[in-house]
Structures are given as C-alpha cells and as structure tokens.
Amino acid sequence: MIELENISLAYNNHRVLDGVSFTAQFWERLAILGGSGEGKTTILKIILGLIRPDAGRVVVDGQDITGLSESQLRSVRRKFTIVFQEGALFDSMNVKENVAFCLREQGGYSDEEIDRQVETLLKRVGIERAIDLMPEELSGGMQRRAAIARSLAACEPRMMLYDEPTTGLDPLTAENICGLINDLSSGDPGERKGNIIVTHDVVTASKVADRFLYLKEGRVIFDDDLPALLNTDDPELRKFINSLLLIGKEAYPTGG
C-alpha cells in the first residue's frame, strides 16, 4: 500500500503541491488528472523518492520512505517502475541495449539468455522489429513501448507508474498504448500489477483506470470512480473532462 500524507513541495518559492493526500493499493488502477504544470510528474517522483517533499510523508508498505537515503531507497524502488513522458531511453544505446540494461547491470545472465529475454519483451510490447534502432530513430509510440519493455526487464514491479503515456501520440497509437497498459495490469484485483497513470488526457485515463484523482492548485479535489467523475457538478472539472462527457453519452453509463 502507498500512502501520501499531506505532501507539500515548492520549487524556489513556487508552491507546486500543497497538502496532497491519498492512499492506493498496489493493484489499483489509478489516474491522476490535472492541467499541465499542476505537479503531476512531481507526485510520481515523490512516490519513488526521487524528490523529497518539503513536508508530509510517503509510506510504502508501512515504511516511511521520506527520510531514506539513496541506497535505502533501492529496495523501495524495486516495487515500482516508471515510464517517463518521452520514454527516457538511454540515448547512447540502441533499443536492444536499453532493454537489456538492467539484466546486464544485475549480471549473471549469459548473452544468449539476454538476447532471448529482450526478444520476448520486445514481442510483448510489439516492437520486435525496432531491436537495432537508436532511440532517436523511434516514433513517440515506439519510444514508450521500448521504455515499457526496459522497465519490465528490470524486475517484477508490483506497480507501474506512467507519466503522460499517450501525450503527443496520434489517436490510434494512443489506443494501442492504452491496450498495452491494460494487458500489463490484467488479472484479478488484489493480484494484478496496478498502475498509476498521470495525464491531462481524460479519454486515455478513462480507458486504463478505475479510480480518478483530480489535482488542482496543489491539492486533490476529486477522488472517485468513473460514474462519479462523469456526474461531477464541479464546473471546473466538468470543463476539464469535457471531451470525455461528449463520448460519455454513448459509451459510458452516466447513471443519470
């Protein structure tokens, strides 16, 4: 379980998070919505201990990780993996070496084993043909897929964090990425790998999450499921999810 308690953070006197609290199980499929610059990426980094909040606590599996050192955080970070907005592939290595990165770092694998694993993972994310390409030669969608494959090779994470996984992609590619995210978190609640996806794209969120948080001015002002989101009477939030409301009339039961 992940608990965020009253997280506050400012960058050079510019307050980004102002008392964010929420709790999530590892198997939950959570979407954090919010406009750009509202601190969504920052929240993911705080969960991983990449940034230390100014105030508040992050508790993972009952362990307060807020004050831990970089080496103590290592075991906490193994429970997660993150796919950053542009994939954050290592740009001096080709796709194969990127995906093989963690296997090589951990050591103890033969070259054949690594080749086999890389191939399996690339097949799983659907870009086995890109194996020898460099990151800059990949399209946005392929970069995300390669990054997902690399993260899956790292270890068996219990939860995947995605930062704007579909931003800047065409609708078809975005749809495919959503499918991949859903594949990876399939299974019974309680056992499956969960995900936290951070996005301003409500349509993407509606496809891959079943719980929605809305971040506004450094606080969580909405935290509920899809029907509640569609029926919200907050005018600001209604505007934000407008595109969802338009398709929502046909695709989603609005309950009213």
Next chain:
Amino acid sequence: MRVQKVLAELQDFYVLAVRSLVGIFRKPLYVRETVEQMDYAGAGSFVIVFLVSLFIGMALSLSISTELATMGLKMYTGKIVGIAIIREVGPVAIALSFAGRVGSGMASEIGSMVLGHQVDMLRVFGMDVVKKLVTPRVVSATLMLPLLTVIGDAAALFGGYYISVFVSHQSGSFYWSQLAAVMSFKNLFIGLAKPFLFGYLIAVISCYMGLATRGGARGLREATTAAVVLSTIMILVANFILIRLLFLVLGMDA
C-alpha cells in the same frame, strides 16, 4: 537564505568530489564506461592538445629568442622555453583546452541526461549515479590529462626547437642540451603533478554542473558555461596554490 544555498551547494560539491573517488574502490567497477571515457577524453583530445601546444611553443620561442637577441643571450632560448613550457604554460594551457573540450562535453552530456529523465531512470533502476556517471569521468580525466600534458609538452618543445633553429638560426644541439639541463626532477615533478589535480578538478566540476542542470535548453546552456568558467578559474587558482605548496615542500625560494 542565499548564503545557506551556497553553503548547501558547496557541501554537495564536496560530497561529490569525495564520493567519486570512493567509487573506485567499491564494486561494481564500471570498466567499460571508464575505458569509453578515456577514449573520449584522451584519444579524442589528442589533436587539439597537439595543435595548441605546438603553436604556443613556437610563439613562445619566437618572442623569447627575439627579446634575448637584443641582449646577446639568444642561446638561452632553450632553457627559458623549457622551464616555461614544462612548469607553467604546458600544464595550464593544456588543462584549459581540456576544460573547454572535455569539461563542456561532460556537463552537457550529463545535463541532457538529467533533463531527459535518464538520470532519474538510473536511480529508479537502483543504480548509484555517482559511481555510474561521475567516477568513470573523474578517473578518465585524472589519468588522461597528465598523459596529454606529456604529449603537449613534447609538441611545444619541438615547436620551440623549430623556431630557434630555422627562424632564429641557433644551434639545434645547443637548444636540446639547454633543455636537458632544465629537465630536473623538480621541474618535471611540478609539471606532471599539476595535470593530475587539474584533470580531477575539471571532471568533478563539470559532472557537478551537469547533475545540477535544471530548466530546459537554457538550463543546459548555463550548466555548460558554468562548467567551463568555473573549471578555468579553478585551474588558475589551483595552479598558483600548488606551486606555492610545492616550492615549500621541494625547498625552492621565490
């Protein structure tokens, strides 16, 4: 508030300077990364170091022999050029070229890895960023700069020889014997101790600036500039302090 920030940064810098060295003694050793950095910093800098030194040696020899000629002391060119190159001009000029080429390269490479979240990714994968990124660069710069300095000094002395013999019409063998006379242990020690320190400083400063990069393309520009400017200043300051110390230790009077 400002002072506090500066102090905090100094502390971070100090921590980095020490931890990058500690990394040498702890597993895993990133041998491949270190070799790659040595290739980039050492082999890659050969041409610039060679050219810079050659022309400095020639210019120095020309100026000095002309000046000495007015006093009828032209034959001492080799001695003065030798001391100047081996002790001062060689190590400093080569370190400055190295800072411009390798320091800026390190800062911008690490800086763009920070901006592209690649450094965050390394941390998520449980890697020690200092060991993985900083130690190989510090080791490579600390070992490669002395080597480049030896090569550069040789090029500069050869340039000096060329000018003395073919432009200033002196005896070549006398130039070399003058030179041999100044190649004392003290002079060589001073000339070769410096680049170890300079290489270390350039790499630590540049990696620190790279890791501290924030705020997009503009931040990257600032990081790269700061790496070169700070390296330049630190080379010159450290150079002065080091000769002062070495003179005390080796017992030379000013």
